[in-house]
Amino acid sequence: MKTAWKVVTAAIVIGGSVWAGAAFNLQAEGAGVTGQPGTADDPVVTKSYVDQAIQQALKNGGTTVTTPSTPSTTSPSTNNNSEAPAASTEAVSIVEVKPGQKLIASAGTEFVVRSGKAVIYSEDKNGVADLTDGIDITNGGAVTNNHLLSFPREGRGIQVQEGNTHNLTVMVRGGYTIK
Numbered sequence: 193m194k195t196a197w198k199v200v201t202a203a204i205v206i207g208g209s210v211w212a213g214a215a216f217n218l219q220a221e222g223a224g225v226t227g228q229p230g231t232a233d234d235p236v237v238t239k240s241y242v243d244q245a246i247q248q249a250l251k252n253g254g255t256t257v258t259t260p261s262t263p264s265t266t267s268p269s270t271n272n273n274s275e276a277p278a279a280s281t282e283a284v285s286i287v288e289v290k291p292g293q294k295l296i297a298s299a300g301t302e303f304v305v306r307s308g309k310a311v312i313y314s315e316d317k318n319g320v321a322d323l324t325d326g327i328d329i330t331n332g333g334a335v336t337n338n339h340l341l342s343f344p345r346e347g348r349g350i351q352v353q354e355g356n357t358h359n360l361t362v363m364v365r366g367g368y369t370i371k
Contacts, residue, residue, distance in 0.1 A: 287368065289360040291352040294371045297343035301366025308360035309353040310335040320348055 286306075289295045294313050297303065312320050312329045319330035324339035335341065335350060343349070349368070352360055 283365070285364045285368075287362045287364050287370070289350070289352060289362060289370065291357055291359070294349050294351045295360070295362060295364070296347065296349035296369045296371055297364075298367030298369075299344065299346050301343045301364065301368055303341040303343070303350060304339065304363040305335050305337050305341075305350065306361045306363055307337065308358050309356045310350040310360050310362075311353050313349045313351045315347045318345075318348075 287295060289308075289310075295303070296313070312331055312333045312335060314320065314331040317330070319328045319333065321327075321342040321344070322329050322336070322339050323342050325336070329335065329341075334353070341350070343366075350360065350362065352358070
């Protein structure tokens with residue numbers, strides 16, 4: 193007999209919970225919450241639309257975006273101490289670094305090593321910021337491929353790890369020289 197009361201009580205509690213949940217769901221839908229993205233209440237937008245809207249807002253607001261230009265250096269020659277022309281700060285350049293060469297960054301340049309084994313080159317004790325891991329890599333430290341490196345000052349760069357015979361392939365945004 194006591195089991196029957198437990199079953200009846202459980203059925204009433206469960207039924208009441210379902211009814212209360214349905215009632216609260218109806219109230220929430222009436223408050224403007226919809227379950228369908230892409231409707232007039234919850235539109236879906238694309239990245240290109242957002243980028244275009246931001247550009248229009250910047251133009252209408254009187255704010256201009258300027259990109260600093262980097263001075264060009266001498267054209268490259270066949271020896272290892274040559275300098276490559278500086279890259280534009282807004283375009284990404286793909287640079288091949290041979291063993292024995294150093295890819296030296298201008299201030300504010302960013303590198304991503306795509307292939308090869310690279311180490312940091314620095315003229316002083318300070319290193320380079322690995323923005324992907326949030327660490328500072330000092331002179332001679334190994335660079336992990338596909339990590340974004342930021343060079344706050346000139347005189348720092350990367351080179352092929354000693355003993356490695358393969359070239360580095362590096363994506364560069366900003367100014368650089370090859371020595």
